[in-house]
Amino acid sequence: MTEEKKRILFVDDDRNVLDGLRRMLYPMRRKWKMEFVMVASDALKVMAHTHYDVIVSDLRMPGMDGIDLLEKVREKYPDTIRFMLSGYAEQTTQGRAAKCVHQYISKPCNAKHLKNMVSRAVVLRDRLKSKKVTEIVSSLRSLPVMPDIYQEIIEILGSECSSRQVGKIIARDIGMSSKILQVVNSAFYGRSSNIVDPIHAVVYLGLKTIEALVLTQGIFSKLPEKTAKRFFVSALQEHCIRVGMLARAICQSEEMTKEHLEAATMAGILHEAGKMILITKFPDEYEQAIATSRDRQIPVYEIERDIIGVTHAELGGCLLDMWGLPNTIIESATFHHEPWLCNDNEFSTVSVVYAANVIDHQLCCGRGDGWFENVNDEYLEQLGIADRWLQWKRMHLPIEIGEFEYVG
Numbered sequence: 001m002t003e004e005k006k007r008i009l010f011v012d013d014d015r016n017v018l019d020g021l022r023r024m025l026y027p028m029r030r031k032w033k034m035e036f037v038m039v040a041s042d043a044l045k046v047m048a049h050t051h052y053d054v055i056v057s058d059l060r061m062p063g064m065d066g067i068d069l070l071e072k073v074r075e076k077y078p079d080t081i082r083f084m085l086s087g088y089a090e091q092t093t094q095g096r097a098a099k100c101v102h103q104y105i106s107k108p109c110n111a112k113h114l115k116n117m118v119s120r121a122v123v124l125r126d127r128l129k130s131k132k133v134t135e136i137v138s139s140l141r142s143l144p145v146m147p148d149i150y151q152e153i154i155e156i157l158g159s160e161c162s163s164r165q166v167g168k169i170i171a172r173d174i175g176m177s178s179k180i181l182q183v184v185n186s187a188f189y190g191r192s193s194n195i196v197d198p199i200h201a202v203v204y205l206g207l208k209t210i211e212a213l214v215l216t217q218g219i220f221s222k223l224p225e226k227t228a229k230r231f232f233v234s235a236l237q238e239h240c241i242r243v244g245m246l247a248r249a250i251c252q253s254e255e256m257t258k259e260h261l262e263a264a265t266m267a268g269i270l271h272e273a274g275k276m277i278l279i280t281k282f283p284d285e286y287e288q289a290i291a292t293s294r295d296r297q298i299p300v301y302e303i304e305r306d307i308i309g310v311t312h313a314e315l316g317g318c319l320l321d322m323w324g325l326p327n328t329i330i331e332s333a334t335f336h337h338e339p340w341l342c343n344d345n346e347f348s349t350v351s352v353v354y355a356a357n358v359i360d361h362q363l364c365c366g367r368g369d370g371w372f373e374n375v376n377d378e379y380l381e382q383l384g385i386a387d388r389w390l391q392w393k394r395m396h397l398p399i400e401i402g403e404f405e406y407v408g
């Protein structure tokens with residue numbers, strides 16, 4: 001069976017840019033059906049009668065600019081993946097663009113990078129919108145809502161933001177402040193003196209880490225105590241934080257960019273968000289999946305796929321997608337157990353989160369965890385990172401709170 005071609009629409013007012021893209025992407029013509037338009041309103045006209053899988057738009061254009069265009073596309077065709085071509089300095093994850101841009105592509109871009117980004121986004125979308133996943137997600141009457149406090153923080157970030165304001169919002173919520181203070185004072189940050197003020201904690205941790213912490217704490221703290229105990233949720237939260245911190249340390253040691261480091265930290269903290277859906281919507285099936293996984297030594301996500309039809313990783317991806325998080329984070333969460341499926345054969349945020357997660361599961365197994373498989377050596381070899389493994393493992397730091405069995 002031949003795979004259906006993906007339809008991609010490119011919009012740029014500069015004819016040279018479009019011609020360049022056309023030449024550069026010519027080798028993709030067997031997989032992609034590409035169209036090129038110079039005016040944003042023309043893009044909307046062609047979209048009115050043809051479905052596009054992806055739109056790649058320039059930011060600055062006369063008349064309707066790229067953000068206005070992508071905003072309209074989001075409203076009318078929410079399934080179309082929206083890329084923004086822009087100069088590095090113009091890229092922002094805040095304000096108007098945050099709501100409508102899935103991912104930025106830096107100008108000037110090379111063919112390999114562009115092909116890679118678009119193909120990965122398509123693979124991710126196909127996975128999250130597969131018939132089975134869509135069926136299950138749409139059958140759930142409600143999905144965890146974004147915590148109010150997160151929305152408040154995001155609104156501030158859209159305007160002239162200061163860490164002080166974010167710290168003040170967090171300080172109003174006792175549970176949230178104590179979680180954040182616990183992280184900032186943990187061994188990961190190697191502090192000898194105590195930080196007791198949420199405002200200092202925000203400055204110290206950085207806004208991206210705070211955003212991820214606010215999101216996980218916001219959803220997990222809503223669970224009734226009995227359910228939280230049944231599924232060892234505080235151990236799960238500790239695991240997520242450690243994975244985020246280890247992912248950050250790996251990025252640092254590999255001298256990755258600040259953007260990679262921030263995305264990997266956020267994705268690490270959020271990688272198990274989908275378990276929240278299993279715990280609230282499929283508690284018995286999930287409990288059974290954990291028990292079977294331990295019993296038969298099969299990874300828990302495989303059993304979830306068997307019993308429920310979808311894995312916590314895919315559900316997490318859907319949730320983060322619904323919340324409008326950037327594609328890199330959704331991708332890292334969706335593929336955190338099977339990064340080789342994401343169509344990226346380079347070392348990236350997805351690989352970092354995979355590695356950090358495996359290391360943490362190997363070294364401390366939460367009481368609510370299923371059986372955990374070994375690292376995929378072949379995958380590490382393919383990416384050329386096999387020799388880094390032991391060094392990363394040594395960067396893992398001990399845990400501080402109960403509900404764990406030490407296994408490493």
Ligand SMILES: [Fe+2]
Pocket residue numbers: 271272312313336337
């Ligand atoms: Fe997981």
Ligand SMILES: [Fe+2]
Pocket residue numbers: 239243271272357361
């Ligand atoms: Fe995990």
